[in-house]
Amino acid sequence: MEIDGLVLRLNPFRDYDAMVNVINERSSFSFLARGVRKIHSKNSFSLLPFAESHFDIMKTKDGLSLKTGNVVNSHSKLRESYQGLLMFDFLSEVTIKFLPEKELYKAYKPIKRIVELLEQGFDHYTLAIIYLAFILNESGYGWNIKGCQKCGQKDDIVAVNTSTGGFICRNCFDGQNGAKLSPRLLKIIRYIFMVQPELYDHISFEKDECLVILSLLEEFILGTVEFSINSLKLLQN
Ligand SMILES: [Zn+2]
Numbered sequence: 001m002e003i004d005g006l007v008l009r010l011n012p013f014r015d016y017d018a019m020v021n022v023i024n025e026r027s028s029f030s031f032l033a034r035g036v037r038k039i040h041s042k043n044s045f046s047l048l049p050f051a052e053s054h055f056d057i058m059k060t061k062d063g064l065s066l067k068t069g070n071v072v073n074s075h076s077k078l079r080e081s082y083q084g085l086l087m088f089d090f091l092s093e094v095t096i097k098f099l100p101e102k103e104l105y106k107a108y109k110p111i112k113r114i115v116e117l118l119e120q121g122f123d124h125y126t127l128a129i130i131y132l133a134f135i136l137n138e139s140g141y142g143w144n145i146k147g148c149q150k151c152g153q154k155d156d157i158v159a160v161n162t163s164t165g166g167f168i169c170r171n172c173f174d175g176q177n178g179a180k181l182s183p184r185l186l187k188i189i190r191y192i193f194m195v196q197p198e199l200y201d202h203i204s205f206e207k208d209e210c211l212v213i214l215s216l217l218e219e220f221i222l223g224t225v226e227f228s229i230n231s232l233k234l235l236q237n
Contacts, residue, residue: 001058003029004072006112007051007103009092012037014095020047020066021096021104023111028104031057031064041071049088050075051117075115083124087114089231090128097227098139105193110134113197122201125210128235130200132217133192141165141225148172157186160217180217189213211236 006021013019017035022029036044046069047051056067091114095107097125114127124202134143144166147154151172159168167189176205181189188205192213195202217234 001029001056001064003057005029005053005055006108006115007049007053008034008107008111009096010047010049010139016041018047020099021109022053023105025108026105028102029055029057029064030101031055031066032060032062033066033069036066043075043177045069046071046078048074048076049085049092050078075119078115078118084118086231086234087118087124087128090229090235092094093132093134093229093231094135097229098135098141098225101170103138106138107135110197110200113200119199120201123207123210123213125207125235126204127186127200128193129205129210129213129217130192132214133189136165136217136221137193141221143167143189143193143220145193156206160186160189160216162216162222164219181212185209185212 003022003024005024008021008023011019016035018036019032020031020033033043033047035041036047046055051071051074052068054072057064074189085159091111095104099106103192112133114131117127118124147167148157148169149161149166151169154160156170158170159166159173159178159180160166161168161178170180176234188209214236218229222228
């Protein structure tokens with residue numbers, strides 16, 4: 001079986017092998033890559049972070065296994081930058097944790113777009129909050145940004161509730177489980193939960209603004225989804 005796809009994760013397995021997750025527009029694949037962590041492995045380049053490659057994989061009794069992999073687009077420039085590697089860890093971890101294996105391909109379009117924009121030097125903090133909002137939407141944890149979560153009114157939104165995930169109006173805000181935010185931050189939150197991949201480069205935000213939003217989303221994820229995102233720590237520096 002021959003497939004083209006983008007490497008989402010390479011998980012070390014036994015001494016020299018790895019389990020690999022690859023996605024393309026329509027499907028997600030998980031296969032074993034034997035010997036790929038040996039120094040002279042001919043397939044290793046096709047499995048580097050962000051690489052888009054052509055794979056020849058075969059069915060074995062234990063599942064899919066890689067025969068050969070050839071790089072189509074290595075995106076090597078991203079791998080050589082610290083920000084690029086941070087973003088790869090982040091995109092990879094968040095996607096794997098939130099989406100079931102069969103649905104990983106749903107992240108292909110946004111990730112491909114983010115890779116393209118990172119290569120153009122677009123702000124990675126902005127892309128990080130956009131991607132986190134995308135993955136929350138996709139996994140059923142999207143925030144309610146249409147109006148006040150409690151009473152439904154659309155005006156006078158002043159805060160977010162980080163335990164239920166959504167907007168709160170002035171009347172309903174009780175000072176607990178969340179924070180009052182500036183109109184601009186509320187606008188950014190609405191934006192990231194709605195923006196489509198084609199428009200990811202519409203606007204970039206200040207680093208400080210992105211960090212506030214990242215920590216609000218993290219608070220929500222820790223409390224509601226109940227897992228932590230390890231790669232966030234480095235991204236928040
Ligand atoms: Zn309300």
